[in-house]
Amino acid sequence: MRTWSAPQVPSLPVRGPQVSMHDTSRNAVVPTTPGDEARLYVCGITPYDATHMGHAATYVAFDLLNRAWSIAGHEVHYVQNVTDVDDPLLERATKVGVLWEELALRETQLFRDDMEALRVLPPRDYIGAVESIPLVIDLIEKLRAAGSIYTVDTDLYFSVTADPAFGDVSGWTREEMLEIFGERGGDPERPGKKDPLDCVVWRGEREGEPAWDSPFGPGRPGWHIECAAIALQHLGTTFDVQGGGSDLIFPHHEMSAGEVQVAERGEAFARTYAHAGMVAYDGEKMSKSKGNLVFVSALRMSDVDPMAIRLTLLRHHYRSDWEWTDDQLWTSVDTLASWRETLALGAGAPAAPVVDAVLAAVADDLNAPAALAAIDAWFAATQAGETSDPTAAGSIRAVLDASLGLAL
Incomplete structure (x- = not known):
């Protein structure tokens, strides 16, 4: 499947620090330890509707990781x-009433357009379920x-108990799993199953x-297992980061991990x-069923600057639950206008400490709000008359783009 076009990203004269991420399975912020190549899998969309802000927040978050790894000197294999x-x-x-x-095809293309507008770096491998x-x-x-496979009627099931580590990703109890499984695509009450x-x-x-032909009969x-198979093929086992929204912790990431761990013998x-x-x-959480969606494409088609959308998302730490409001967006529009006016001056407050602070913040569990606080402080100092660094504007533009994906 064709991915989207990559934006031009400026190179920085400094190398970023080692990146740490919060690991759900350990409930702690831990260092990522990639080799020369950092391997990242982020679960993609089901293309039955346009990209809403919940989707955009997730993909912008892991775009920060992609950028932070690159600045730290790693090649990134993103799937x-x-x-x-x-x-x-x-x-x-x-x-x-459509095929x-x-x-x-239509919604996947709309997603590509949204990602390009938000300057999200594209994956190296962009793989559809069908292919x-x-x-x-x-x-x-x-x-x-x-x-670990058995049949119920014409369907094949995976026995989760075949994986001794089942439950380690989420840390949930069996009771917690059973409570939510049916709401997230599971069928715990189906007769004939060995385990709900x-x-x-x-x-x-x-x-x-x-349906497609298979050794098990026609089906799909x-x-x-779709994500499990794609990740295994393109990244192998024990890759660096599995990412997605928190609603994927269970069952999706738990099940995908279990399937690969059984197939690959631990x-x-x-x-x-x-x-x-x-x-x-x-x-309420944005969802199609609630009808409370704010679409990236709708804002773009209303001539809203995509960088204002991205800035609004970056004002919230990626792990936080938060509520989108129009006021936040219009504040971002005004902020960008002010920033562009200030950057046009060329000189400003010393930029080197700000670059270091931005890179350190993003490397520390993708703390974009802390990075933006350093940026805000630089603009405040410059607007107050501090212009001792004649090349500051270029350095600030570069780090805003390379690290935070904000092109000004």
């Missing part, structure tokens, strides 16, 4: 999927050889739904599991 066949997509296509393939079906089949065969928490890896063909992949799926918080609007 992202597109779940271009799944129940929500099929249901939406039926509801609006599911057309809906998936990953051979990888899914191979992984199911491995799991079947390990004795077992998940579908291959959904047998249903009338009116797309389950949700979790090899860890990822070293670190990092999760972005949820964005609310009108008092």
Whole structure:
């Protein structure tokens, strides 16, 4: 699948510090320890609707990680999927009376356009669920050889108890898992399952739904094994960071990890599991079912500067839950206008300490608000008349773009 175009990113004259991230599985901020190549997997969209601010917050967050690793001297191998066949997509296509393939293509392109506008660095591998079906089949065969697959009617299930580490990603109790599993795509009450928490890896063909041939009969992949297979193929085991929204901790990341760890005989799926918080609007988490979505594309088409959208997102720490308001966006619009006017002067307060502070903040669990506080302080000092550094504006522009993705 085609990814989106990469923005031009300025190089910095300094190397950034080692990057630390909060690991959900350890509930602590820990150093990331990539080799020359840093390996990152971030779960992508199901393209049945446009990119809303909850999506944008997640992808901007992990874009900070991509940039911080690059500034620290690593090549970054970034992989992202597109779940271009799944129940929500099929249901939406039926509801609006279009072919599911057309809906998936249209919304995936809109997502690409949104990511380009927000200056999110593209993944090296951008893989759709449909094109990953051979990888899914191979992984199911491995799991079947390990004795962790069984059949219910025409569907194949993965036995979660086959992974001794099941539960380590989320740290949830079995009771907590059972409470939420049905709300997030699971079927805990289905007769014939060995364990209510077992998940579908291959959904047998249903009338009116797309299906592909396989050794198990016609059907399509389950949700979790799609990401498991793509990550395993392109990044291998024990890659550096598995990322996504906090609503993916369970069951998605727990299940994906379990499937790979059983297939690969105990090899860890990822070293670190990092999760972005949820964005609310009108008092509730943004979701299609609630109808409280703020779309990136709608703002762009209303001539809102995408950098104002990105700045609004960066004002919140990526792990926090917060609420989007229009007032925040308009404040960002005004802030950018003021910043651009100040940068046009060329000279300003000393920039080197600010560059160091920004890089240190982003490397410390992607603390964009702390980085922006250093930037705000520089603008305040410069606007107050401090102009001792004749090249300050160029340095500030460069670090804003390279580290924070804000092109001014």
